[in-house]
Each structure stands twice: as C-alpha cells, then as structure tokens.
Amino acid sequence: MASKIALDKEEIPKQWYSILPDLPRPLSPLIDPAKKAPGPGIVPLIFPKAILGQEMSTERWIDIPDEVREVYRLWRPTPLFRAERLEKALKTPAKIYYKYEGVSPSGSHKPNTAVAQAYYNMKEGKERMATETGAGQWGSALAFGCMTFNIGCTVYMVRVSYDQKPYRRVLMELWDAEVHASPSTKTEAGRKILAEDPDNSGSLGIAISEAVEDALTHEEANYGIGSVFNHVLLHQTVIGQEAKKQLELEDDYPDVIYGCIGGGSSFSGLFWPFYYDKVSGKAPKDLKFVATEATACPSITKGEYMYDHGDTARITPLVKMHTLGHDFIPPPIHSGGLRYHGIAPTLSVLNTEKKLETRAYNQIEVFDAAKLFAKTEGIISAPEPTHSIKGAIDEALRCKETGEEKVILFLLCGHGHFDMQAYDDYLKGKLPPYTYPEEEVKKAMKKLRDLYPWLETLPY
Ligand SMILES: Cc1ncc(COP(=O)(O)O)c(C=O)c1O
Structure with missing residues (x-):
C-alpha cells in the first residue's frame, strides 16, 4: 500500500515564503503600453493594498493571518504519500513521493x-x-x-x-x-x-x-x-513547507521535484521552499526542479520570453514572461488549467537563468501515465498534474536503467472527479496527441512586435 505521511494541524505553516529576494536577477518592471514606460497600469485599481504589498514585497517571509490559517485547518496539512505500489510496478530503485492537494474542498491547490x-x-x-x-x-x-x-x-x-x-x-x-x-x-x-x-x-x-x-x-x-502573479505563487508555498517537514519525518530529501505549469502557481508552491534551501546552502543535495506542460500549450518550451499582455483585450499591463501571444486560442485539450498563453514572470526568470528544466508531453502519454497511477495508487488525477506523473514515471524508469536510487517528489495538485469525460475520451481512443505548431508561435510574436515596435528598444 501507498504509505501516507501526515502532519498535525499545529504544523500548518505560519508564514509564506517569497522567492523575490532570492531570484538570480530582479524581475523586469510592468510596462504601461499607453506610456511606453514602466508603470503598473490598472493593477493598483483591482487589488487590495495588502495584496499589492505582497506582489512587490522584498520580505522573504510573510505572516499568514490567523483567520486564513483557521480556514486552512479545514483540509491542511495535506498528505504526502510514498508511491510504493507505483515504484513496484515500475521496478525502479527510485523512491517516489507525491504531495496531494486534491483533499481541499474544491479538489485542488487553488x-x-x-x-x-x-x-x-x-x-x-x-x-x-x-x-x-x-x-x-x-x-x-x-x-x-x-x-x-x-x-x-x-x-x-x-x-x-x-x-x-x-x-x-x-x-x-x-x-x-x-x-x-x-x-x-x-x-x-x-x-x-x-x-x-x-x-x-x-x-x-x-x-x-x-x-x-x-x-x-x-x-x-x-x-x-488564480496564477501567474507573485502573490498567488507566494500563497501556495504552504505546500512545499509542509512537504519538507513530511520528508524530514521519513529522513529523506528530494533529488528532483516535478510539477505541472499552467501559470506556475502549484509547482512554485512546492519547489520554492526547496529552492530557498538550495540558494541558502541548506540543501543536503544538488536538487533539480522540472516544470512540465502540455505540447498543446507549450508556453515555456516554445513560447518566447518577451513583454506581453495577460489578457486578450489588452486591458492589463505588459509583463515580461514566456508567452505564446495574448490572443492565443488554445486547442480543445482536456487539461483546461494548462491552457494559458503566459507563465509567471518568476518562473520565466528562473528558466532563462537555467535554474529549471522543462518538458512538454502530449495528452495521450500523460493519460497513459495517469492510468498506471490510478491502477497502482488508486487516485484519479486531475488532467493537469498527469503531466507531473508522467515526468516522475519517466525519471523513475531512467533510474531503473542506471540503478540510481533517486528520491523523486512530485505534486499531485488535484483530483479528477469532475474530469471523467476526459478519461472516457481517453479510454475510447478519442484524444488526439496535439502539438501546437512552431509557426503559430512565430506568427503571434510577429503580431506583438508589429503592435508595439518600441518593445525591442526597452532596456529591460
Ligand atoms: C488542478 C490544476 N492544476 C494545475 C493548474 C495550473 O495552474 P498553476 O500552474 O497555476 O498551478 C490548474 C489551473 O487551473 C489546475 O486547476
């Protein structure tokens, strides 16, 4: 049986961790296209002051209000599992752990x-x-x-x-x-x-x-x-802080961490606290972080790193990030949460500074992985984290070839109980293995450059 590693309610983290002071270089400023210069545009008009403060804060640790922790108690701490049955099925010497956020009221990390x-x-x-x-x-x-x-x-x-x-x-x-x-x-x-x-x-x-x-x-x-902005990723860091404590109970530490990225919040929530260990010299190992996404929406693997809007109507300011273009119409794949054109600026910086590895998988290969996971560990994954399962399984299979006893940690950020249509389509062989064409990305980038020719002259 999969073994569950639980924590007491008292162990719900008391602070969130912000990566901003520990990034290899500062984030580029938001650009107000009306002024062709740095400016937050409409951002201060739509968020409360406390959130705006967190968005730009240079504090590393930010207190979680008691009222928020009180609500977290409904489902936190979430369990960490050792996937022993999956390990056995793969005949791998690797240890596979997963942190499960599907126990929240709405069924995910959100x-x-x-x-x-x-x-x-x-x-x-x-x-x-x-x-x-x-x-x-x-x-x-x-x-x-x-x-x-x-x-x-x-x-x-x-x-x-x-x-x-x-x-x-x-x-x-x-x-x-x-x-x-x-x-x-x-x-x-x-x-x-x-x-x-x-x-x-x-x-x-x-x-x-x-x-x-x-x-x-x-x-x-x-x-x-629900994603992309710094404050959203910050709030998710309860995930990684708990996972670290749970692994400590097992006397283990990951060699590699996998997560899926739509905008990047769940994956960041898991890996940021471990990244902090790494940059502050506290990590006992040289651990790797791997972001996985859909070949149908390859924002980080094929998208360019450039300024773009977060929305189609261009109401939001320009953000420097990996993007497929703000008028990207995603193909109708089942991983709805991964169908966004951009990626969090923090993740984009980490990727361009080579602090991350990235992989893209098609729908069929991730559902194959999810089926094996459901048959061994019992849990029906949400379509989005099937990409992390696929990444973890491939890593475990590589360990089988090399004999390495790596510790693999991945985030199962939601259950798939509302996604049975996707599984039905998969079982009936109706899912196409869609890959977004490179030419479409090039076209979208040209459109963006034609729209804002001055973008290339910005010093950021
Ligand atoms: C279950 C689940 N996982 C992942 C994502 C992707 O978002 P993020 O990259 O911010 O975690 C979503 C987004 O809706 C989601 O619902």
Whole structure:
C-alpha cells in the first residue's frame, strides 16, 4: 500500500515564503503600453493594498493571518504519500513521493490562495470579487474562499468548459457564486467579441478581460487571479513547507521535484521552499526542479520570453514572461488549467537563468501515465498534474536503467472527479496527441512586435 505521511494541524505553516529576494536577477518592471514606460497600469485599481504589498514585497517571509490559517485547518496539512505500489510496478530503485492537494474542498491547490485573497478583500471592505475560470478549478476555489469570508463572487467561465463541465458550475453556485459563460453580454469586452463571432468558444485571455473590466467598473468589486502573479505563487508555498517537514519525518530529501505549469502557481508552491534551501546552502543535495506542460500549450518550451499582455483585450499591463501571444486560442485539450498563453514572470526568470528544466508531453502519454497511477495508487488525477506523473514515471524508469536510487517528489495538485469525460475520451481512443505548431508561435510574436515596435528598444 501507498504509505501516507501526515502532519498535525499545529504544523500548518505560519508564514509564506517569497522567492523575490532570492531570484538570480530582479524581475523586469510592468510596462504601461499607453506610456511606453514602466508603470503598473490598472493593477493598483483591482487589488487590495495588502495584496499589492505582497506582489512587490522584498520580505522573504510573510505572516499568514490567523483567520486564513483557521480556514486552512479545514483540509491542511495535506498528505504526502510514498508511491510504493507505483515504484513496484515500475521496478525502479527510485523512491517516489507525491504531495496531494486534491483533499481541499474544491479538489485542488487553488483554495490556498483563494482563501487568502478573499480575506484581504473582505478586510479592505470589498463586497465582491470577480474572476475568470477555465476548467472551473480556480472559479470553484474562489467561490469557496469568498463564501468563507461572506463576500460575493462573480465567475466568467470559458464557454467551452461551461458547456462541457456543468458540475463545476453547480459547485460554484452551491457556494453562492454567480457564473457567466464567457464571452458574455455582461461586459464591453465580451459583447465586442460576440458581435464579431457569436459562436466564440472563449479562452482564459477573454475571460480575464471580462473579469478585470467587471472589477474596474464596479466600486464594490475587486479582481482575483488564480496564477501567474507573485502573490498567488507566494500563497501556495504552504505546500512545499509542509512537504519538507513530511520528508524530514521519513529522513529523506528530494533529488528532483516535478510539477505541472499552467501559470506556475502549484509547482512554485512546492519547489520554492526547496529552492530557498538550495540558494541558502541548506540543501543536503544538488536538487533539480522540472516544470512540465502540455505540447498543446507549450508556453515555456516554445513560447518566447518577451513583454506581453495577460489578457486578450489588452486591458492589463505588459509583463515580461514566456508567452505564446495574448490572443492565443488554445486547442480543445482536456487539461483546461494548462491552457494559458503566459507563465509567471518568476518562473520565466528562473528558466532563462537555467535554474529549471522543462518538458512538454502530449495528452495521450500523460493519460497513459495517469492510468498506471490510478491502477497502482488508486487516485484519479486531475488532467493537469498527469503531466507531473508522467515526468516522475519517466525519471523513475531512467533510474531503473542506471540503478540510481533517486528520491523523486512530485505534486499531485488535484483530483479528477469532475474530469471523467476526459478519461472516457481517453479510454475510447478519442484524444488526439496535439502539438501546437512552431509557426503559430512565430506568427503571434510577429503580431506583438508589429503592435508595439518600441518593445525591442526597452532596456529591460
Ligand atoms: C488542478 C490544476 N492544476 C494545475 C493548474 C495550473 O495552474 P498553476 O500552474 O497555476 O498551478 C490548474 C489551473 O487551473 C489546475 O486547476
């Protein structure tokens, strides 16, 4: 049987860890395209002050409010498992551990930040938060977070998921959120897109434009985001801090850490505390960090590192990151949470400074890995972390060839109970092994350079 390594409630971390002071070089500033110069654009208008402070803070450790830890107690600390049955099936000398975030109320890591964001908005007098959601994981997490602090929640859900995943919508509505299929008629951005293309199936970029516009045009509302921004990744570091303690109980330390990246929050939440060990000379081993993504949305493996907008309507400022272009329309793959065009600026810096390794996998190979995982460890993975499972399995198989007894740690950041359609399609052989074409990335980058020819002259 897989062995479970649990912690007491008292061991829920008391602080979050920020990587900003420990990055190999500082982040490039946000650029306001109207001024063609550094500036936060609309950012200060849509977030509470406490969140803005965390976004730019140079403090390494930031206290977690007691009220937030109190809500975390509902499901934290989350378990760490040694995947002994998977190891046996692979006949590998490696040890495989996974940290499981699927035990949260909404079934993923997302409530770690949703609860914190709802708390700070409530504290600063906001009555409602607006957000976007792709597959529905983030929307349901924020619906849950807002409910715990008694504020409203409006979710713009990408049309294709709204139609394909009605149960995620029901979950959000059960937690009192108002859910609109995006593009919607509720916002200027949505109406404009529908006028041009009434059957538009939506994208995260469009839904972000709608949620940001909602927050900008309503005094009582702010915006909440589920990934990419520094404060979101910061809130996820409870994951890695707990995992470190759990591995200590086993007298183990990882040689390599795998996670999947949509915007990069779950993976960062796991590896940042270990990265801190590494840069502060406390790590007993020279550990490696490996980010995995979908070949259908290869933001870090094929996307360029350049300034781009976070949303399709170009309401948000320009951010320096790996990107596939802000008007990227993702192919309809099942890993909804990995279908975003950009990657967190912090991860982008770490990647360009060669502090990370990256891999991209297609849908079929990751579902093959998820099937083996379900048959050995029992848990049905969310489609996104099937990429981490695939990475960990490949690493364990390499160990079998070399005889290395590596310690592999990966993040199983959610369960797949709402994703049975994906598994059904997989079992029926209906999933295409989609790879996003290189030429499309080149076209999008040319479009961006044509739009802002002055981008190349910026000194950042
Ligand atoms: C279960 C799950 N994993 C991973 C992701 C990807 O986001 P991130 O890279 O921020 O963890 C999502 C995003 O919605 C998700 O729902």
